[in-house]
Amino acid sequence: MWLLTIILLTNILMATSKIYDSPAYFRNILIEKELKMMVGHSIELYDNELEANEIIMDLKRKEIDYGFWNPKYYNLSKHFFEYKDLVKDTKLYKILKSMPKGAVLHGHDTAMLGPDYVLKLTYCNDLWICFKEDQSDVSFIFSKNHPTGRCETKWERTKDIRRTMNVTEFDAKLRQFFTLVIDNPEEVYTDVNTVWEYFSKYFARTEPLFTYKPVWEKYYYDTLLALREDNVMYFEIRSVLPPLYDLEGNIYDSVDTAKSYRRVTDKFKKDYPDFFGAKLIYAPVRSVTRETLKNYIKIAKEIHELMPDFLAGFDLVGQEDLGRPLKDFYPEIANIGLNLYFHAGETNWYGTSTDENLFDAVLLGTKRIGHAYALVKHPLLMEEVKQRKIALEVNVISNVVLKLVDDVRNHPLATYLSQDLPVVLSSDDPGAWEAEILTHDFYVAFVGVSSRHADLKMLKQLALNSLYYSSYSEKDKLVHEFQIRWMNFIDSIVKDQ
Amino acid sequence: MWLLTIILLTNILMATSKIYDSPAYFRNILIEKELKMMVGHSIELYDNELEANEIIMDLKRKEIDYGFWNPKYYNLSKHFFEYKDLVKDTKLYKILKSMPKGAVLHGHDTAMLGPDYVLKLTYCNDLWICFKEDQSDVSFIFSKNHPTGRCETKWERTKDIRRTMNVTEFDAKLRQFFTLVIDNPEEVYTDVNTVWEYFSKYFARTEPLFTYKPVWEKYYYDTLLALREDNVMYFEIRSVLPPLYDLEGNIYDSVDTAKSYRRVTDKFKKDYPDFFGAKLIYAPVRSVTRETLKNYIKIAKEIHELMPDFLAGFDLVGQEDLGRPLKDFYPEIANIGLNLYFHAGETNWYGTSTDENLFDAVLLGTKRIGHAYALVKHPLLMEEVKQRKIALEVNVISNVVLKLVDDVRNHPLATYLSQDLPVVLSSDDPGAWEAEILTHDFYVAFVGVSSRHADLKMLKQLALNSLYYSSYSEKDKLVHEFQIRWMNFIDSIVKDQ
Numbered sequence: 001m002w003l004l005t006i007i008l009l010t011n012i013l014m015a016t017s018k019i020y021d022s023p024a025y026f027r028n029i030l031i032e033k034e035l036k037m038m039v040g041h042s043i044e045l046y047d048n049e050l051e052a053n054e055i056i057m058d059l060k061r062k063e064i065d066y067g068f069w070n071p072k073y074y075n076l077s078k079h080f081f082e083y084k085d086l087v088k089d090t091k092l093y094k095i096l097k098s099m100p101k102g103a104v105l106h107g108h109d110t111a112m113l114g115p116d117y118v119l120k121l122t123y124c125n126d127l128w129i130c131f132k133e134d135q136s137d138v139s140f141i142f143s144k145n146h147p148t149g150r151c152e153t154k155w156e157r158t159k160d161i162r163r164t165m166n167v168t169e170f171d172a173k174l175r176q177f178f179t180l181v182i183d184n185p186e187e188v189y190t191d192v193n194t195v196w197e198y199f200s201k202y203f204a205r206t207e208p209l210f211t212y213k214p215v216w217e218k219y220y221y222d223t224l225l226a227l228r229e230d231n232v233m234y235f236e237i238r239s240v241l242p243p244l245y246d247l248e249g250n251i252y253d254s255v256d257t258a259k260s261y262r263r264v265t266d267k268f269k270k271d272y273p274d275f276f277g278a279k280l281i282y283a284p285v286r287s288v289t290r291e292t293l294k295n296y297i298k299i300a301k302e303i304h305e306l307m308p309d310f311l312a313g314f315d316l317v318g319q320e321d322l323g324r325p326l327k328d329f330y331p332e333i334a335n336i337g338l339n340l341y342f343h344a345g346e347t348n349w350y351g352t353s354t355d356e357n358l359f360d361a362v363l364l365g366t367k368r369i370g371h372a373y374a375l376v377k378h379p380l381l382m383e384e385v386k387q388r389k390i391a392l393e394v395n396v397i398s399n400v401v402l403k404l405v406d407d408v409r410n411h412p413l414a415t416y417l418s419q420d421l422p423v424v425l426s427s428d429d430p431g432a433w434e435a436e437i438l439t440h441d442f443y444v445a446f447v448g449v450s451s452r453h454a455d456l457k458m459l460k461q462l463a464l465n466s467l468y469y470s471s472y473s474e475k476d477k478l479v480h481e482f483q484i485r486w487m488n489f490i491d492s493i494v495k496d497q
Numbered sequence: 498m499w500l501l502t503i504i505l506l507t508n509i510l511m512a513t514s515k516i517y518d519s520p521a522y523f524r525n526i527l528i529e530k531e532l533k534m535m536v537g538h539s540i541e542l543y544d545n546e547l548e549a550n551e552i553i554m555d556l557k558r559k560e561i562d563y564g565f566w567n568p569k570y571y572n573l574s575k576h577f578f579e580y581k582d583l584v585k586d587t588k589l590y591k592i593l594k595s596m597p598k599g600a601v602l603h604g605h606d607t608a609m610l611g612p613d614y615v616l617k618l619t620y621c622n623d624l625w626i627c628f629k630e631d632q633s634d635v636s637f638i639f640s641k642n643h644p645t646g647r648c649e650t651k652w653e654r655t656k657d658i659r660r661t662m663n664v665t666e667f668d669a670k671l672r673q674f675f676t677l678v679i680d681n682p683e684e685v686y687t688d689v690n691t692v693w694e695y696f697s698k699y700f701a702r703t704e705p706l707f708t709y710k711p712v713w714e715k716y717y718y719d720t721l722l723a724l725r726e727d728n729v730m731y732f733e734i735r736s737v738l739p740p741l742y743d744l745e746g747n748i749y750d751s752v753d754t755a756k757s758y759r760r761v762t763d764k765f766k767k768d769y770p771d772f773f774g775a776k777l778i779y780a781p782v783r784s785v786t787r788e789t790l791k792n793y794i795k796i797a798k799e800i801h802e803l804m805p806d807f808l809a810g811f812d813l814v815g816q817e818d819l820g821r822p823l824k825d826f827y828p829e830i831a832n833i834g835l836n837l838y839f840h841a842g843e844t845n846w847y848g849t850s851t852d853e854n855l856f857d858a859v860l861l862g863t864k865r866i867g868h869a870y871a872l873v874k875h876p877l878l879m880e881e882v883k884q885r886k887i888a889l890e891v892n893v894i895s896n897v898v899l900k901l902v903d904d905v906r907n908h909p910l911a912t913y914l915s916q917d918l919p920v921v922l923s924s925d926d927p928g929a930w931e932a933e934i935l936t937h938d939f940y941v942a943f944v945g946v947s948s949r950h951a952d953l954k955m956l957k958q959l960a961l962n963s964l965y966y967s968s969y970s971e972k973d974k975l976v977h978e979f980q981i982r983w984m985n986f987i988d989s990i991v992k993d994q
Contacts (some may be wrong), residue, residue, distance in 0.1 A: 027824065030856050034877045068818065068846050071688040186683075191568040321565065327524065348906040349565050351949030359527050376873070377911045377948070380531045406903040409845035415912070419876045451874070452848030 031453075039417045039465075040457035052493040053456040059092040064452050076448035077407045080400050081181050084434060087443055095493060096446065097439045099459065100231050100485040102466035104426055104438055106370055106393035108283075108317065109239035110203065110210045111429030112223040112437065115178035118206065119171055121215055126247060128155045138177055138205060142212040144247050177205060180401060181434050192403040196319040199402065202432055213244040213252060217264050223437075224268045224275065230437040233482065234276040234472055236312050237261070238283040238341075241299070258282070258303045262310045276478055279312035279471055281341050286316035286323035293332050300338055312471040313339030315370065320346045325353035326360035333364055339471065341393075342366045345374035348404055368393055368424075368469055373404055375421075376412035382421065391422040391469035396444050397435050398428035408448040417450050417458065424466040460486065536914045536962075537954035549990040550953040556589040561949050573945035574904045576682050577897050581931060584940055592990060593943065594936045596956065597728050597982040599963035601923055601935055603867055603890035605780075605814065606736035607700060607707045608926030609720040609934065612675035615703065616668055618712055623744060625652045634702060635674055639709040641744050674702060677898060678931050689900040693816040696899065699929055710741040710749060714761050720934075721765045721772065727934045730979065731773040731969055733809050734758070735780040735838075738796070755779070755800045759807045773975055776809035776968055778838050783813035783820035790829050797835055809968040810836030812867065817843045822850035823857035830861055836968065838890075839863045842871035845901055865890055865921075865966055870901055872918075873909035879918065888919045888966035893941050894932050895925035905945040914947050914955065921963040957983065 035041065045053055067074030075083035087093050122129070122140075130139045130151035141147045147155045162170060180198060182188055189195035210216055220237075227235050239261065241254035252260070258280055265278045282303060284296045297314070304311045314336060316323070320343060326333070333340070344361035347354040355374045358381050362369075369375070372392040375382055385392065394413050405411050416423050427441045435441065442459070450458060463486075467478050532538065542550055564571030572580035584590050619626070619637075627636045627648035638644045644652045659667060677695060679685055686692035707713055717734075724732050736758065738751035749757070755777055762775045779800060781793045794811070801808045811833060813820070817840060823830070830837070841858035844851040852871045855878055859866075866872070869889040872879055882889065891910050902908050913920050924938045932938065939956070947955060960983075964975050 024824070024827065026860060027853075027856055030860070030877065031853060034875060037876055064846070064849070068849055071690050071818075074688070077688070191571070191574070193568050327521070330521065348904065349561070349949070350906065350911055350947070351951070352561070352565055355949075356524075356528060359524055363523060363527070377915045378531060379534055379912075379916045380527065405907055407845065409847065410902050410907045414847055414874045415876075418874045450847070452846070452852075454848070 034418070035451075035453055037418065037420055038451070038454060038458065039420050039423060040454070040459070040461035041420060043457040043460050045456060048487075048490045048494050049456060052490045055493055055497050056092065056095060056459075057455050059090070059095070060447055060455075061452060063090070063092065063447050076444060077409060079185050079406075080397050080433060080435070080440075080444075081183075081185055084181075084440060087440075088436075092447065093439065093443050096442045096459075097436070098231060098492065099442070099489055100233065100463060100482055101425075101438050101442060102232065102463035102482060103234040103236070103424075103470045103472070104227060104232050105236045105368065105391075105424050105466055105470055106395060106426035106428055107223075107235065107237055107437075108429050109237060110206060110219070111432040112237075113219065113226060113431040114434045115175045115181075115431070117222065117431070118178040118209070119175045121209060121219075122158050122174060124212075124215065125159070127158045127209070129158045129161065130155050137201070138174070140206075140209040142208075142215070142245070142247060178202070179434055180432050185401075189401075189403060192321065193319075195401070195403050196322070199429075199432065200319075207242060211242050211244050213246045213260065216244050216257070217260055220261060220264050221268055224265070224272075224278065226437045228272060228275050230439055231485075232438055233274075233485075234467070234470060234478065235278040236281055236341075236470060237278055238281045238315055238317060240284050240317065241282055254282075254299045255302055255306065258307070258311070262307055265310070276472065276481070280310055281312050281315050283315035283317045283341075285318040286320070286343075287318050288324070290329065290332060293329055297332060297336060300336075304338055309473065311338075313341050313367065315341045315343060317343060320344075320354045320357060321349065321352075326357045326364065327353070330360070330364075340364055340366045341368050341370065343370035344372060345369065345378075346371035346399075346402075346404070347374050350374065350377050362388075362390065366390060367471070371395060371399070372416075373399055373412060376415050382419070386419070386421055389422050389469075391424050391465065392416060393424055393426050394445075395426050395428035395441065396449060397430075397433065397441055401433045408444055411449050413445060413449045414451075417454065422465060422469060423462065424469055425462055426466075531915070532948075532950055534915065534917055535948070535951060535955065536917050536920060537951070537956070537958035538917060540954040540957050542953060545984075545987045545991050546953060549987045552990055552994050553589065553592060553956075554952050556587070556592070557944055557952075558949060560587070560589065560944050573941060574906060576903075577894050577930060577932070577937075577941075578678050578680075578682055581678075581937060584937075585933075589944065590936065590940050593939045593956075594933070595728060595989065596939070596986055597730065597960060597979055598922075598935050598939060599729070599960035599979060600731040600733070600921075600967045600969070601724060601729050602733045602865065602888075602921050602963055602967055603892060603923035603925055604720075604732065604734055604934075605926050606734060607703060607716070608929040609734075610716065610723060610928040611931045612672045612678075612928070614719065614928070615675040615706070616672045618706060618716075619655050619671060621709075621712065622656070624655045624706070626655050626658065627652050634698070635671070636702070637706040639705075639712070639742070639744060675699070676931055677929050682898075686898075686900060689818065690816075692898070692900050693819070696926075696929065697816075704739060708739050708741050710743045710757070713741050713754070714757055717758060717761050718765055721762070721769075721775065723934045725769060725772050727936055728982075729935055730771075730982075731964070731967060731975065732775040733778055733838075733967060734775055735778045735812055735814060737781050737814065738779055751779075751796045752799055752803065755804070755808070759804055762807070773969065773978070777807055778809050778812050780812035780814045780838075782815040783817070783840075784815050785821070787826065787829060790826055794829060794833060797833075801835055806970070808835075810838050810864065812838045812840060814840060817841075817851045817854060818846065818849075823854045823861065824850070827857070827861075837861055837863045838865050838867065840867035841869060842866065842875075843868035843896075843899075843901070844871050847871065847874050859885075859887065863887060864968070868892060868896070869913075870896055870909060873912050879916070883916070883918055886919050886966075888921050888962065889913060890921055890923050891942075892923050892925035892938065893946060894927075894930065894938055898930045905941055908946050910942060910946045911948075914951065919962060919966060920959065921966055922959055923963075 126142050128141050128147050131153050133152045241257040244252040244257055261280055269277050282300045300314050342361040344357040368391040370393050396411050399405050425441050425445050427438050430437050472478050623639050625638050625640055625644050628650050630649045738754040741749040741754055758777055766774050779797045797811050839858040841854040865888040867890050893908055896902055922938050922942050924935050927934050969975050
């Protein structure tokens with residue numbers, strides 16, 4: 001197909017005399033031809049879809065054209081924190097919110113829900129808090145009695161503190177510990193390592209809060225609720241599977257944590273039969289020794305044995321640049337016998353070991369690639385992921401917040417979309433930067449990254465991709481239900497205009 | 498070749514059992530295979546070149562690895578103004594400075610030399626200056642007598658002003674009008690239109706200073722000197738060919754300006770027979786009516802007739818987003834009968850008319866594309882420029898200063914290099930941002946953009962590309978001389994180690 005296209009174009013161009021007869025004619029042919037190489041090219045729109053497309057494209061073009069003429073005021077080139085709330089009021093955002101978006105295939109356990117949600121958790125009974133001397137950080141622990149863990153100041157029950165303080169001020173201060181959002185990200189988050197330091201602190205700080213078993217299960221249940229609310233029908237959650245604890249002094253290991261997930265998933269599906277459930281990708285941290293990795297793999301296999309239908313597969317997480325490269329783990333991973341969903345190429349250090357994790361991920365037979373930000377610099381691998389249908393889990397907003405790119409118009413997703421690479425959009429850790437669970441990412445990709453011409457066909461294909469490339473076992477069912485919801489969505493746009 | 502590569506990789510990967518036997522082996526094959534698709538892949542290094550390569554690569558890897566571990570201190574991700582002077586002290590920069598770099602194929606008439614040079618011009622006799630009331634701008638004019646042109650304050654001879662003032666302070670103030678360099682570019686140059694406004698003012702402000710015939714000819718002569726000094730051997734200058742004037746009240750039209758260029762080129766070649774000369778690309782501004790364009794084309798044809806060996810061809814300049822798209826000028830340009838060297842795709846507005854100038858440039862048969870920044874989003878055109886050997890004149894630093902990209906590691910040049918697209922490096926308007934005439938661009942492309950593995954082969958190919966894709970008539974001679982200089986350069990590196 002690709003080759004044919006080239007030959008055709010070359011033929012057209014060689015017949016130069018013809019070009020000059022009617023250049024506008026050939027111009028349109030060429031542009032159309034390229035649009036037909038884009039994500040969504042094989043989708044046909046009918047009746048109401050065509051009408052809905054006009055409505056959506058009017059809104060999209062208006063936003064882009066305003067930016068084109070007034071780049072100073074074009075929000076999507078700025079930092080996400082500057083516009084995240086503003087865009088929620090636009091009609092286009094609301095449409096994308098109501099759009100069935102398929103599945104979230106790349107989301108991390110404890111960063112799915114935002115700081116307001118986490119703040120509410122601090123109202124739970126039996127929660128203790130400890131401030132650092134300089135108030136720069138906090139620790140939490142659930143406990144019946146006064147905690148014995150180390151504390152620079154003193155452990156207090158959050159309930160007791162709130163009695164003695166201005167609650168609004170206290171909560172505002174606490175909330176700040178549960179988000180990366182700040183007023184001056186460019187000044188504070190100067191580079192990739194610095195922002196990851198803050199990001200890692202978020203995880204470390206909230207861990208004892210989240211790993212209290214009742215909270216863990218509630219957090220996950222409410223994540224599923226938020227996904228459903230954002231018109232997502234299926235989820236693959238990456239989790240480090242930390243040990244959980246309860247007030248009785250019990251400690252639950254990683255396998256138990258996986259069981260928790262499974263149980264909550266089942267309960268949620270019972271409560272909301274219109275949700276298609278979730279699977280687990282066990283994704284412990286990557287900056288470990290080979291011995292530790294072996295232990296992780298042992299755990300993964302145990303979970304796989306216990307619930308082969310729930311465990312989708314294995315991955316490693318944490319800052320790729322500072323973690324160990326996949327090549328260090330070849331001997332352990334090569335014969336793992338589990339599906340792999342590796343993070344790879346979440347970097348802009350071209351030609352380094354992080355960048356070359358992309359080769360390793362592909363060689364190790366990864367089913368999808370998390371981020372694949374650097375793939376655009378690897379022509380061989382770009383063709384390979386296309387041929388072998390290795391999906392790219394692209395997280396545009398994450399890449400902005402975590403300092404890979406400042407202006408989303410320079411995000412490599414534009415190139416991936418232009419070549420119909422197997423892209424799925426996801427949101428990585430939306431709670432940590434106060435993004436909606438998926439809609440913000442769709443909005444930014446659609447308005448800020450994709451071509452001004454990219455339309456409803458692309459949106460539909462991206463949603464469908466997230467289903468095709470999922471590990472859900474009965475995809476026909478999933479797609480069938482998606483099509484029904486899609487038509488309802490289309491009808492509602494047309495009716496609401 | 499490409500197809501073969503893919504098939505081979507797929508075969509390797511399908512034999513999965515083998516992979517697990519020796520993954521490191523296949524890893525290296527794949528990475529090597531991709532490196533063999535890169536700019537420079539067909540070059541072989543011998544003897545001293547291999548030794549020189551080791552020296553260069555040690556320096557390059559040291560810089561990249563330091564950045565990888567200390568991204569906060571990695572200069573090339575910051576704004577060019579922050580590191581432009583710092584890098585000059587590095588050993589690698591000095592090597593690149595001494596490297597024969599071939600040709601500059603994309604440079605604009607009055608922005609090749611920096612503010613110190615321009616400041617010196619203001620010491621010329623008969624130069625008058627007029628400050629705006631609020632001192633925010635200046636106008637110049639050369640004149641025997643008191644100028645009659647409009648002035649908010651009053652016209653004074655620069656010579657007279659200097660007598661009455663602190664010259665150091667006055668010169669420092671004046672110098673600021675001749676550069677885009679400021680301390681806080683991120684705050685002042687907020688977006689592409691804003692920075693272009695400042696940039697346009699530079700051209701408007703300096704025009705009457707430069708278009709004084711003796712200055713014009715001296716500026717051009719000294720540009721050639723600067724190129725030679727930076728180890729460039731041939732130049733294609735884009736000029737708007739403004740009318741020149743002298744103290745006797747004569748006005749010289751665009752054709753005369755072209756003649757001036759021709760005369761000075763000849764003189765320079767006589768003075769420095771080791772320089773291979775220059776050609777002219779007539780490049781008037783693009784934001785004009787079709788009538789005006791017709792007149793430009795008339796002028797171009799007249800120059801072509803007068804000096805067919807000196808006029809390389811035609812282009813249009815000015816901010817692409819705000820100027821008219823090429824498609825508006827199809828009827829005028831389609832049968833122009835001149836070589837075309839169009840700016841196109843100097844934008845990150847994907848799917849807009851600016852972005853699609855790329856289609857028009859290719860359809861109109863452009864020989865090279867100026868910038869082609871947006872090409873990475875156009876798979877059909879990327880393949881086409883490769884097949885048809887349409888060179889891409891990439892200007893990385895320009896794209897940073899003029900607000901297309903903040904971090905050079907996200908510049909699409911990385912992708913163009915990875916696929917061996919026909920790239921030439923150039924510097925656009927180095928004087929306006931105080932870059933060296935070409936070395937800074939080579940430095941940034943080599944250390945900041947290209948793969949950590951890209952080496953002397955790439956550097957040599959880039960220099961050779963600038964000769965191959967030039968319109969110099971006797972390329973064999975050019976390349977032959979280049980090879981001699983190259984070997985001297987290599988010997989000097991090895992000797993100096």
